[in-house]
Structure formats: C-alpha cells, structure tokens
Amino acid sequence: MMVRVASWRYDNDLPCGEEANLAKYLAAEAAFDCTDRAMQTHGGFGYAKEYDVERYWREARLMKIAPVSQEMVLNFVSTKVLGLPRSY
Ligand SMILES: Cc1cc2nc3c(=O)[nH]c(=O)nc-3n(C[C@H](O)[C@H](O)[C@H](O)COP(=O)(O)OP(=O)(O)OC[C@H]3O[C@@H](n4cnc5c(N)ncnc54)[C@H](O)[C@@H]3O)c2cc1C
Numbered sequence: 001m002m003v004r005v006a007s008w009r010y011d012n013d014l015p016c017g018e019e020a021n022l023a024k025y026l027a028a029e030a031a032f033d034c035t036d037r038a039m040q041t042h043g044g045f046g047y048a049k050e051y052d053v054e055r056y057w058r059e060a061r062l063m064k065i066a067p068v069s070q071e072m073v074l075n076f077v078s079t080k081v082l083g084l085p086r087s088y
Contacts, residue, residue: 002026018081025073028063035060 003026006019035057039046046053064070078084 018077021068021073021076024063024068025070028060028070031060031063032057 002019002023006016006023009016009019035053038053039057042051042053045051046057048054075087079086
C-alpha cells in the first residue's frame, strides 16, 4: 500500500520523499521477512547455493543496505518528517 501511495504521488508530480522512504523501509523489511521464512521452511536446502531460496534471501537482505540503509531512512524520517534534530 505504501509503495502504491509513493508511486502515485511520484506519477502525479507531488512531493513523495516521505512516502518513498517509508515504502522502501517497509518493503525491504517485508521482503526480508518473507525470504527468511522461506529459508527456514526449506532448512538446509534453503541455505544451499544450488537452490534459488538462498539467492532470494541474499538479494532481499541487500535492500536493507542499499540503495540507502534502513538507518538512513529512519534518519530521513526523524529530521525531515518529524522535525527532530539531526543525530549525526
Ligand atoms: C550490491 C550493491 C550494489 C550497489 N549499487 C550501487 C549503484 O549502482 N550506485 C550507487 O551509487 N551505489 C551503489 N551501491 C552502494 C550503496 O548505495 C551503499 O552500499 C549504501 O548506500 C550503504 O552505504 P555504505 O555501503 O557506504 O554503508 P555505510 O554508510 O558505511 O553504512 C554502514 C552501516 O552504518 C550505518 N550508518 C551509516 N551512517 C549512519 C548514520 N548517520 N546513522 C545511523 N546509521 C548509520 C548504516 O545504516 C549501515 O548499517 C551498491 C551497494 C551494493 C552492496
């Protein structure tokens, strides 16, 4: 839902920094939870490189680091949305 809100705002030339950051954060968390659950379900075969689950897990994990880390999303929200002082 957040991805759709952010995309809609972007497509309609509306400011979308807040929504895009929140969408990225939530989608990264959801993707990782999903693939981590898949790995747990498949056990050792999930971890083995020969099967695709490991790659999905690794690629979903990347989204918590790049293109911007989850911590930097929280920094954005705290300063730009909540108006808190910059913490670094
Ligand atoms: C596979 C891959 C592909 C990439 N492709 C591209 C690309 O095509 N173009 C491009 O420009 N970049 C690319 N990157 C770089 C990517 O944007 C950075 O890895 C990402 O922004 C994180 O920066 P960093 O690796 O320097 O980590 P750092 O900034 O060193 O962060 C390390 C840790 O410290 C935390 N941290 C850092 N600063 C703060 C802070 N102020 N407050 C709280 N926590 C903080 C981070 O959240 C993280 O947990 C890619 C990276 C990877 C791994």
